[in-house]
Amino acid sequence: MGWVVPQEPSGVQSVVRAFRVLEALADAPGDATVADVASRAELAPSTTHRLLATLTSLGYARQTDDRRYALGPALITLGSRATPQAAVIAGPVLEELERATEETANLAVLDGDLVAYVAQRASRHHMRMFTEAGRRVLPHASGVGKAILATLPQQRVTELVRRTGMPRFTDSTLTTESALLTDLRASRRRGFTIDDGEQEVGVRCIAVAVPGAPVPTAVSISGPAARISDASLPAAVEALATAAARLSELLGASPSRA
CATH class of the missing domain: 3.30.450.40 (GAF domain)
Structure with a gap:
């Protein structure tokens, strides 16, 4: 089961979700699709995609040639x-x-x-x-x-x-x-x-x-x-x-x- 996220202001909730995405990437046995990450983080695919795009732009995630994701070098x-x-x-x-x-x-x-x-x-x-x-x-x-x-x-x-x-x-x-x-x-x-x-x-x-x-x-x-x-x-x-x-x-x- 995933985290039970308390009701927080939207900004705080976004931070919590971003870390859930990072942990999902870390727990994946290899590079992961958006659907894989969404399932592991228990988030909607659309939300996961937006978070991955932001994390990738910051270097905390990276996208592979086959459109999968992995942890990024900024970590x-x-x-x-x-x-x-x-x-x-x-x-x-x-x-x-x-x-x-x-x-x-x-x-x-x-x-x-x-x-x-x-x-x-x-x-x-x-x-x-x-x-x-x-x-x-x-x-x-x-x-x-x-x-x-x-x-x-x-x-x-x-x-x-x-x-x-x-x-x-x-x-x-x-x-x-x-x-x-x-x-x-x-x-x-x-x-x-x-x-x-x-x-x-x-x-x-x-x-x-x-x-x-x-x-x-x-x-x-x-x-x-x-x-x-x-x-x-x-x-x-x-x-x-x-x-x-x-x-x-x-x-x-x-x-x-x-």
Whole structure:
């Protein structure tokens, strides 16, 4: 079901509808027709067409050669400007997560087809993981990437990894769609994802998606596999769930859908 839109002045309602159109484009598995967007946004096709024309003129949507629509490049600029602010907002939560787990805490977002690390709090241990803010990685071989993929429709996941490929980084890397989809299903059931040496040998990462974040987002801890053991998982997952819930509040969860 779509949003239940309150009765607002027409100008405010137009803004709400414009964002519903943008979210419909983001949720579409590929380029979308006006009818596709209208159906997803639960708007009249005529209204959707007018909003798409305006968003396209501003660069927030784009029209393909076959008269379909997709998200536009102007959103990249907005996202890049919002990222530093997200890092500032998330800082105290990541610090608390590092204190609770004594492992490096990370925040990452979906950036096109890749996952970008936007903030980190390094572990107090001398042997620790470090990933510079701004680094972008393939999602199939990272804990945060798989946590984000687990929130997306299966068709969008398969289309994404077909564009990026699934290269092998270690003997543990998942390199087939079937293996990845199986892993994502298991992750949804248990509520967290594991990168068990899939990006780097000897490194383990546990990640949880941030519910309702403005863009697909995940929080994680990473460290040597010897320290992030199966015995320590319950406490680590509890700390991550607490951090994810707090980040959801601070980063501004999207309005609930009816």
